[in-house]
Amino acid sequence: MASLTTNSPGGAARSAGETSAVWRERVGRWIFYLPLAFMVVFFAVPMALTVVFSFFERTMFWMEPAFTLFSYNNFFFSARLENFLTSMKYSALAVVICFIFGFPIAVFIRRSIPQVAQHRVILLFILPFMVSEIIRVFALRPVLQRNGLVNTTLMDWGLIDEPITSLLYTHTGVVIGEVLSFLPFIVFAGFLAMEAVPKFIFEVCDDLGVGHRRRFTDVILPLAAPGIFAGAVFIFVNGLGVALLPNILGGPGAVNAGLIATQAITALDFPLAMAVSAIMMATLMGLLYIGHRLFDLTKILTPLN
Amino acid sequence: MTDEYANPWLYRLKWLYMLLLVVTLMSPVLYVMYISFNANGFGARAYDFTFEWYRLVFSDTLLLNALRWTLTLAVVVTCITVPFAVLAAKYYKTAQNKLPIVFLLLAPLFVPPDILGSALLVYFKSLNASFIWLGDQLGTSMFDGWFRLSFFTAVIGLIIYTIPYAFIVVLITMGRYRTEQTEAARACGADGWRAFWDIEFPQIRAGVFSACSFCVILVFNEYTRTSLLKGGFDTFTTVLISQMLNTGMSPQSYAMSSMVAFTAIAIIGSIIIFTLIRTESLSRLARAKAEPVMSS
Numbered sequence: 342m343a344s345l346t347t348n349s350p351g352g353a354a355r356s357a358g359e360t361s362a363v364w365r366e367r368v369g370r371w372i373f374y375l376p377l378a379f380m381v382v383f384f385a386v387p388m389a390l391t392v393v394f395s396f397f398e399r400t401m402f403w404m405e406p407a408f409t410l411f412s413y414n415n416f417f418f419s420a421r422l423e424n425f426l427t428s429m430k431y432s433a434l435a436v437v438i439c440f441i442f443g444f445p446i447a448v449f450i451r452r453s454i455p456q457v458a459q460h461r462v463i464l465l466f467i468l469p470f471m472v473s474e475i476i477r478v479f480a481l482r483p484v485l486q487r488n489g490l491v492n493t494t495l496m497d498w499g500l501i502d503e504p505i506t507s508l509l510y511t512h513t514g515v516v517i518g519e520v521l522s523f524l525p526f527i528v529f530a531g532f533l534a535m536e537a538v539p540k541f542i543f544e545v546c547d548d549l550g551v552g553h554r555r556r557f558t559d560v561i562l563p564l565a566a567p568g569i570f571a572g573a574v575f576i577f578v579n580g581l582g583v584a585l586l587p588n589i590l591g592g593p594g595a596v597n598a599g600l601i602a603t604q605a606i607t608a609l610d611f612p613l614a615m616a617v618s619a620i621m622m623a624t625l626m627g628l629l630y631i632g633h634r635l636f637d638l639t640k641i642l643t644p645l646n
Numbered sequence: 647m648t649d650e651y652a653n654p655w656l657y658r659l660k661w662l663y664m665l666l667l668v669v670t671l672m673s674p675v676l677y678v679m680y681i682s683f684n685a686n687g688f689g690a691r692a693y694d695f696t697f698e699w700y701r702l703v704f705s706d707t708l709l710l711n712a713l714r715w716t717l718t719l720a721v722v723v724t725c726i727t728v729p730f731a732v733l734a735a736k737y738y739k740t741a742q743n744k745l746p747i748v749f750l751l752l753a754p755l756f757v758p759p760d761i762l763g764s765a766l767l768v769y770f771k772s773l774n775a776s777f778i779w780l781g782d783q784l785g786t787s788m789f790d791g792w793f794r795l796s797f798f799t800a801v802i803g804l805i806i807y808t809i810p811y812a813f814i815v816v817l818i819t820m821g822r823y824r825t826e827q828t829e830a831a832r833a834c835g836a837d838g839w840r841a842f843w844d845i846e847f848p849q850i851r852a853g854v855f856s857a858c859s860f861c862v863i864l865v866f867n868e869y870t871r872t873s874l875l876k877g878g879f880d881t882f883t884t885v886l887i888s889q890m891l892n893t894g895m896s897p898q899s900y901a902m903s904s905m906v907a908f909t910a911i912a913i914i915g916s917i918i919i920f921t922l923i924r925t926e927s928l929s930r931l932a933r934a935k936a937e938p939v940m941s942s
Contacts, residue, residue: 362837369838373737376730376809380750384806387769388757394768403771442667449660457925462664464918469671471910473867473883476903479890480674483681483688490677521671575756582758585870599760606764606874615768618761625756639745 388622395616404611412616421601425620428587428597431512432580435519436573439527442520444569447531448561452543463532466525474522478589481518485509485590510592518590522583523576530575533641534568535561567636574628582621675907682900699901709885709902716881719797719872720865723804728857730805731812732850735820736842755810763803763874770799770875796877803875808864812857819853852921859913867906882906 398407416422450462469477484490485508492504507513538561546556562569580586584599598621605614632638669676681687685694703709738747754762770793777789793799823846831841847854869883876884886902 366838373733376734377737377747377750379730380806380809383766383769383802384754385750387765388762390769390772391765394772403775446664446667449664453657453660461918461921464914465664465668466671468911468914469668469675471863471867471914472672472675472907473869475869475883475887476678476867476906477674479887479895480678480903482895484674484677490673521674524667524671578756579758582761583870584760599758602764603760606767611768614764618765621758621761629756639748 388618391615391618391622395612395619397612397615399610399612402609412610412612415613416601416616416620421596424594424596424601425581425598427512427594428581429577431516431595432519432577432597435516435523435580436576438516438520439524439576440569440573443524443527444531446528447535450528450532451535451538452540459532463529466528470525474583475585477522478518478585481514481521481590482509485514485517509590512591512595514590514592515587515595518586519576519580522586523579526575527569527572530568530572530641531565534565534572537568537640538564567632567638567640570632570636571638571641574625574632577628578621578625581624675903678900679904679907682897682904684897687897688895688900699897700905702898703901703905706898708880709882712880712882712885715879716866716883719800719804719881720862722797722801723808723865724858724861726801727805727808727812727861728816728854731809731816731857732854734809734813735816738817739820739825751813752810754806759807759868759870760874762806763871766799766803766806766871767795767874770795794877795875797879800872800876803871804865804868807868807871808861811860811864815857815860816850816853819850823849856917859917863910863913866909 394404395412396408396410397404398409398411416425446466450459454462482489486492487504487506487509489509491508492501495501496504508517542560542564543556546560551560581597582599584597584603587595587597587600598617602614602617602621605611605617629638682699683695683697685696685698686692734747734751738744738751741747774791774793777792781787781789827845828841831845832838836844867883869887872881873884873887882902883906886899886906889896890899
């Protein structure tokens with residue numbers, strides 16, 4: 342419409358300029374779809390295709406189109422399922438520990454630190470997260486070893502006589518690794534979630550004479566639930582999916598979904614790896630769906646709008 | 647603020663707890679740094695300070711090569727991810743239905759590295775196979791090797807990994823920007839790009855720069871996705887991890903880990919110091935403006 346009205350009076354040169362401007366506007370509008378298109382092609386489609394590939398039949402080095410439940414059979418009727426469920430248990434334990442240690446910090450930052458300084462304090466927690474997770478996990482080995490930092494310190498203080506050997510190459514080691522790797526996330530998620538709890542709420546609670554415990558369970562927890570849930574899902578799923586944690590810190594029996602998938606890839610059993618990925622995605626989607634129905638997860642981003 | 651006055655000791659105790667937790671989270675890294683300067687390596691009784699292990703790292707051509715690859719990867723990924731994040735954030739602000747955008751851009755956060763890596767690996771392998779098949783049908787070899795594992799596939803994997811972080815950071819800074827300013831610029835005759843570059847960008851610059859530094863650090867640190875998707879080259883972490891997995895921790899690998907940690911601490915530290923100085927100077931400016939003019 343606009344081009345019609347502007348085209349008539351000007352000369353040829355002007356109309357050429359106009360069309361190029363119009364053309365630029367049109368490209369400008371489409372360019373906003375570029376990131377989304379990229380994510381669809383290289384993220385959503387590959388993730389969806391894992392389900393398709395998981396039904397394929399395994400060949401010597403690759404796979405061929407078919408419909409077989411062999412990979413799922415391979416997963417559900419073997420020690421893999423047991424390992425998967427065990428890793429779920431320990432992952433849930435890590436979530437609880439992270440919440441107990443990390444969430445009070447998010448409350449504290451929101452409540453007692455001046456607004457301008459809050460982001461700077463959060464940066465402190467970004468620091469450990471910015472050092473490669475793998476390096477931090479590897480670095481746990483010399484800390485937790487028989488003659489490592491923890492044991493030597495405890496023995497120097499005379500608290501124990503013999504080094505504790507159950508810290509490393511056991512499920513305990515994996516849980517310690519998960520807590521130390523993912524604790525910052527509950528602080529971030531809690532920090533975002535506490536945006537939904539205005540400061541005056543604490544004063545109102547004080548005025549009404551509500552105890553600390555009731556304030557926490559009846560006021561803070563329901564308001565901050567979406568953010569806490571998002572953080573918890575993040576930690577839970579990563580505890581299931583980061584292969585290097587059980588690989589480096591775990592002992593016998595410490596196998597999670599990520600490790601099963603990478604081992605399957607190494608063994609060139611691609612359909613099995615895809616089946617594990619599909620199961621993980623189903624778990625993730627199921628959790629996110631439940632969370633969304635219960636707490637409406639889009640609330641987390643309301644402070645950004 | 648309330649309990650700061652009500653009970654100063656409790657307030658200090660909470661601060662202490664928080665700092666203690668940060669130190670605990672950092673303790674493995676700090677311990678590795680401590681070991682990396684010991685001439686006798688891990689577990690030795692004597693502690694002799696030395697830079698020897700760092701010198702060894704820098705004289706290793708394999709490592710220097712890997713370092714070069716890592717930096718190239720980091721720069722390329724950052725140059726694509728950050729503009730993507732800005733575009734997506736701008737689109738998000740105006741979009742009617744925000745849920746699909748949030749889902750697409752934030753979901754990679756929730757997908758564990760090994761799962762995303764293996765899904766992309768199989769996807770690229772089958773894409774490659776189908777492109778070669780397509781080329782055969784059309785009688786051309788033009789499509790061969792587009793999606794063979796290479797620098798390009800590693801870049802794609804890392805963009806997907808870094809884009810949620812960049813998106814959130816840019817979106818947070820964009821939250822303070824008022825879109826009326828863009829409308830005013832457009833009404834004055836500026837085109838979309840001018841309005842963005844001259845009016846909006848200066849205001850979200852801090853967010854864009856921190857998104858850039860985040861991307862660089864994340865790519866520098868990433869191991870799982872890179873090792874699954876890379877072609878025939880090595881990055882700093884893949885060399886480090888394969889050395890650790892195959893031969894165990896050597897004094898040299900302690901030095902390498904510490905170097906990665908030092909880089910991250912330097913970047914985050916300089917961001918904190920930079921913002922401190924900036925807010926300080928801004929508040930001084932504001933105070934100077936607010937001060938009444940004395941006529942004497």
